Amino acid sequence: MRSKNPVLNRSAAFNPQAGYQAGRVPQYQGQGFDPYSAPQPVDRMTMDDVVTKTALTLGVVVLAAAFSWFLVPPALVGVAWIGSAIAALVVSFLVVGRRGVRPGMVIAYAALEGIFIGIFSSFLERLFPGIVVQAVIATFVVAGMVLVSYKMFNLNRFASRISRGLMIATGALAVVYLLNFVLSMFGVHTGIIGYGPQAGGLAFIVTAVAIVLATMNLLVDFAAIEDGVRMGAPAEQSWVAAFGLTVTMVWLYTELLRLLSYFRQN
Template identity: 85%
Template sequence: MRTHNPVFNRSAAFSPQAGYQSGYAPQYQGQGFDPYAAPRPVERMTMDDVVTKTALTLGLVVLAAAAAWFLVPPALSGVAWIGSAIVALVVSFMVVGRRGVRPGMVVAYAAFEGVFVGVFSRFLNQMFPGIVVQAVMATFVVAAMVLVSYKVFNLNRQANKIARGVFIATAGLAVVYLINFVLSLFGVHTGIIGYGPQAGGLAFIVTAVAIVLATLNLLVDFAAIEDGVRNGAPAEQSWVAAFGITVSMVWLYTELLRLLSYFRQS
């Protein structure tokens, strides 16, 4: 069964039945093709590669967020917020849509996503002091619990079984968010997204669903990465794995930040 996460779906190496175990790159007929030449060895992705690349991308998100927090003038917060979100979304589509791995695009995504996170975090922290620290701690606690549960209960097979449903639900919620964003540009407020105790019940439900989906996406990400390492995926795929984890972690953080704001007093 192949993962239905679009981030990992571009490479067959993240499939539980992928055939990369030989550790050699396939040869194709064409100019310079030698049918008697030995297969060209390729470097395999390792868990250390994934951890290193993930630490790099998440670290870049944090650095860009800190820079945006301190350097973006309050008068330009709205422009930086919307602009960075749009650019990060476009770059993420480019990363997912390309067959080849482009580390520069993953780095660019992390930088622009960091600007969005920084401006968004400053906005809510000004309304509710200390909420950002709580959201950061909650994010890493949830991620750690998912990873520990995955390892302790050996959830690889279960994660692969729910991958399709998680992808469909995530895509549906993304469409809802996109429609809400477009409507908000024209002054239409649906109540789907809110901040603070004044947010309605609909916003609370949507945020709760989003947190569940972000958590399940992390679970599916872990399974896909483990399958990729087991199947001997090319080393460059560690950038794809790092991108997938970063997307899920940032999404989880923003939703937890929003959820915490519902229980704070202005």
Template identity: 40%
Template sequence: MRQSSNPVFRSLPQQPGGYAQFGSGIAGAQQMGQMAQPYTQYPPQTGVSRPLTIDDVVTKTGITLGVLSVTAVISYFMVSANLALATPFVLVGALGGLALVLIATFGRKQDNPAIVLSYAALEGLFLGAISFLLANVTVSGASAGALISQAILGTIGVFFGMLVVYKTGAIRVTPKFTRMLVAGMIGVLVLMLGNLVLGMFGVGGGEGMGLRSGGTLAIIFSLVCIALAAFSFLIDFDSADQMIRAGAPEKAAWGIALGLTVTLVWLYLEILRLLSYFQNR
């Protein structure tokens, strides 16, 4: 069975069955041959009114993104009124959000709405502050509103574009595809950590390998990250599709919402960074 590149999805139980579809493309159709297998992962449960549906996924994801968006707007205007709040908001939001993702992933609490919505609030705190810094401090002589709006539209466009790609089966989600994507993401993570460590020791004038310096290498690195985030949506959609087919309980929609939000946050940040690089050139 394919495993998602998203750690949140990877820790969710997955077993192909035959309930419903998240997408109708080749990626989803590949599971049809396994429909005859018994449901070993999700047996009938007392107190579960109905299995997971696509409406549950859309609703829970919408609520999660709504909390994130409202918190981000509040954070942005609070930082704009008092720049001293930027650093604590970024640190608390980023580290707190990471801690909740780790708790949800390794503690198998992805379906806990309190954890998912708390993550959304913390990430909103982080995104609002970092968006202000990138659009108003890092970039000079540019419209912050226009820059952030472009990043948001770009994120939405990539998300729905990859959903169309998945539903039409234009790109097949195969084990080989998944392995290549995971390898790419591990490579990017290693480079990010290496760049951070080198920068802390003053290498490259504090810029490390220059992956975030705004130069040509930084632009290439951001494009690679955007591509990886975009392609990871295909595997996330497929993982959600498998859960719906397996008749997972309704509350599993919170775990799917968390996984999609993690990828959306990463994609938005990389697009915003890329746009800020072009504005400074």
């Protein structure tokens, strides 16, 4: 299955049409090319690699979130929140846009994203005590249910069918969020994004749609990673897989956190 996740889609390792052979480096014509030499074996990506790298990146997210929660001065909260969001977006584009794997950029993204969600989580926790623990539990429950369902019902083929439409829908939602952010900078409140019981029906609908899209993206991520392992992707591609999963998990957490706030009283 060719992944529609923009992170995994950039890597030939997750693309069955790219010509990767299990455990071997693709050969190219050029200086020093020997058509009679055998391809050199390389380390292959495994599920253990992906799990380890994903645990590392999520651990960095948690540590950075704890740092921003407890150590960022109140006077700098606004700057740190907006700055980390913009910086994380820039770094994510750099990770997606580069052909080579840059583990440092993946870790940098995790740290910046951690600062962002740490400040956001701290803000909502002060308003609605206990909501962060609920959101964390809900995120891992949803991810676990998606993984179990994927394995039990062999949803690889289903993920392939929905991947194109999912990419379009996710991109459209990203554009809506970006426009809402730009308008909010000029004092225009669209009601698309909110928090708390006063958020309104439109915010509830958008958040519910976002949670469905994030869940479906997680399913497609699992399928793409499984394809990469089966095709013998190089071990370094586990960083790409970990990055893609981290992006989706953080997105799912923030949407669940916002959804839970709609049902809480100040």
